[in-house]
Amino acid sequence: MPQQLHTIAILGGTGAEGSGLALRWAHAGHRIVIGSRDPGKAQALADEFNGKLGIDRVSGAGLQQAAAAAEIVVLTVPFAAQLSTVRALHAELQGKILIDVTVPLVPPKVSQVQLPAADSCVVAVQSELGEGVRVVSAFQNVSAHKLKDLAYQVRCDVLVCGNDKAARQAVIALAADAGLRGIDAGLLANSTVAESLTSVLIWINRTYKIPDAGIAITGLE
Amino acid sequence: MPQQLHTIAILGGTGAEGSGLALRWAHAGHRIVIGSRDPGKAQALADEFNGKLGIDRVSGAGLQQAAAAAEIVVLTVPFAAQLSTVRALHAELQGKILIDVTVPLVPPKVSQVQLPAADSCVVAVQSELGEGVRVVSAFQNVSAHKLKDLAYQVRCDVLVCGNDKAARQAVIALAADAGLRGIDAGLLANSTVAESLTSVLIWINRTYKIPDAGIAITGLE
Numbered sequence: 001m002p003q004q005l006h007t008i009a010i011l012g013g014t015g016a017e018g019s020g021l022a023l024r025w026a027h028a029g030h031r032i033v034i035g036s037r038d039p040g041k042a043q044a045l046a047d048e049f050n051g052k053l054g055i056d057r058v059s060g061a062g063l064q065q066a067a068a069a070a071e072i073v074v075l076t077v078p079f080a081a082q083l084s085t086v087r088a089l090h091a092e093l094q095g096k097i098l099i100d101v102t103v104p105l106v107p108p109k110v111s112q113v114q115l116p117a118a119d120s121c122v123v124a125v126q127s128e129l130g131e132g133v134r135v136v137s138a139f140q141n142v143s144a145h146k147l148k149d150l151a152y153q154v155r156c157d158v159l160v161c162g163n164d165k166a167a168r169q170a171v172i173a174l175a176a177d178a179g180l181r182g183i184d185a186g187l188l189a190n191s192t193v194a195e196s197l198t199s200v201l202i203w204i205n206r207t208y209k210i211p212d213a214g215i216a217i218t219g220l221e
Numbered sequence: 222m223p224q225q226l227h228t229i230a231i232l233g234g235t236g237a238e239g240s241g242l243a244l245r246w247a248h249a250g251h252r253i254v255i256g257s258r259d260p261g262k263a264q265a266l267a268d269e270f271n272g273k274l275g276i277d278r279v280s281g282a283g284l285q286q287a288a289a290a291a292e293i294v295v296l297t298v299p300f301a302a303q304l305s306t307v308r309a310l311h312a313e314l315q316g317k318i319l320i321d322v323t324v325p326l327v328p329p330k331v332s333q334v335q336l337p338a339a340d341s342c343v344v345a346v347q348s349e350l351g352e353g354v355r356v357v358s359a360f361q362n363v364s365a366h367k368l369k370d371l372a373y374q375v376r377c378d379v380l381v382c383g384n385d386k387a388a389r390q391a392v393i394a395l396a397a398d399a400g401l402r403g404i405d406a407g408l409l410a411n412s413t414v415a416e417s418l419t420s421v422l423i424w425i426n427r428t429y430k431i432p433d434a435g436i437a438i439t440g441l442e
Contacts, residue, residue, distance in 0.1 A: 111407060112407065112410050113340070113410050113411045114410070115336075119334070155439040159421065183425060184424075184425070184429075185424060186332060186333065186421055186425075186428075187333055189333050189335070190333065190334045190420060190421050190424065192336065192413070192417045193418050193420075196411075196413045196414045196417065199407070199411060200406045200407055200414050203406060204406065204438060204440075207405050207407075208405075208441055210440050210441060211440070212440050213440040213441065214439040215437065215439060216437045216439050217422075217425060217434055217435070217436060218436060218437050219376060219377075219425075219426075219431050219433050219434040219435050220425075220431060220434065
């Protein structure tokens with residue numbers, strides 16, 4: 001059981017990564033609002049998850065309504081939609097924790113690191129939203145592959161970066177609720193590692209012909 | 222036993238990381254030239270290693286002489302000395318593999334990622350040296366702690382990045398000779414991950430009060 005139950009909005013929550021996290025957190029007991037540009041699609045997925053888990057705590061909504069309804073908001077939209085999405089939700093996000101999962105992949109060379117000018121697209125989000133929002137970077141390296149299989153032990157640590165220690169700790173607890181080990185990885189600038197690592201993991205998947213390369217931090221045992 | 226024996230120059234080889242690699246590669250059978258601005262200090266360390274291992278294949282020399290003598294050159298100097306060192310050895314390095322271990326740490330905030338303008342200091346070295354040198358990025362994340370204890374199983378994978386596949390494979394073989402697992406991590410631009418990860422590992426060491434955090438790639442088993 002989670003230490004604390006939250007209402008969590010997952011923006012882009014109908015996608016592979018967001019929906020996997022949604023299902024795992026709903027299973028752990030949190031109240032989930034799946035946010036999508038298409039509220040009907042979000043509600044259909046919410047209904048599916050409620051049915052699958054035999055619960056009634058997942059709902060679907062548009063992006064703005066989802067962000068407004070939650071204490072913790074998770075951003076799992078494509079890189080191209082990241083900044084415009086948070087800009088449009090500036091008011092709804094104030095005072096909250098925003099967990100940004102965005103990876104700055106630039107197709108077609110997604111297995112090659114191509115960082116944005118600020119070195120971290122999450123740092124750019126923090127600048128956009130101001131200090132009233134506690135932005136935390138996490139979950140970029142967790143393969144969506146099998147995230148929806150609740151019995152599957154995903155072997156990937158979650159690097160958790162953010163400028164507020166309590167917010168980092170809240171996200172480390174949420175990682176545990178999803179069956180993952182969260183690691184305090186430092187201030188938000190350190191998000192560069194998680195954002196660039198995904199391209200390396202894609203390269204490794206292709207080179208070694210495996211479905212879901214991840215990372216583990218060693219030396220903690 | 223290594224697949225192939227090389228003569229390896231380790232520039233900055235009297236430092237903690239370089240000397241640890243030197244000892245492990247000498248133990249594996251390679252011929253080692255420890256290169257230092259202070260050739261006397263390099264020779265003293267070479268004598269120590271030869272005595273310790275009961276061999277006679279480690280020597281010490283100045284930087285230029287060491288680079289000229291080897292087929293494979295390893296750069297383990299501080300970030301501040303990186304570019305000036307390779308510039309001075311432009312001629313000696315042509316036609317060779319240069320393994321760059323440099324981490325762009327900017328004191329005093331070494332636990333915070335602060336990438337150079339090109340996002341990767343190793344990419345800058347490749348640009349400086351031109352295509353006649355096969356630059357490979359590796360070993361940035363391996364803690365020097367206990368590297369000189371030959372019986373110690375270092376738990377850290379080596380991300381190996383470079384634009385030439387054969388050179389990446391040669392470095393992966395050298396990682397194995399040092400008792401480490403090398404991973405093909407892609408083109409040289411992907412070196413950004415290894416270069417920024419060290420700051421995160423320093424943060425983790427401090428936060429969790431451990432001596433040698435490292436990383437392992439999961440999903441390969």
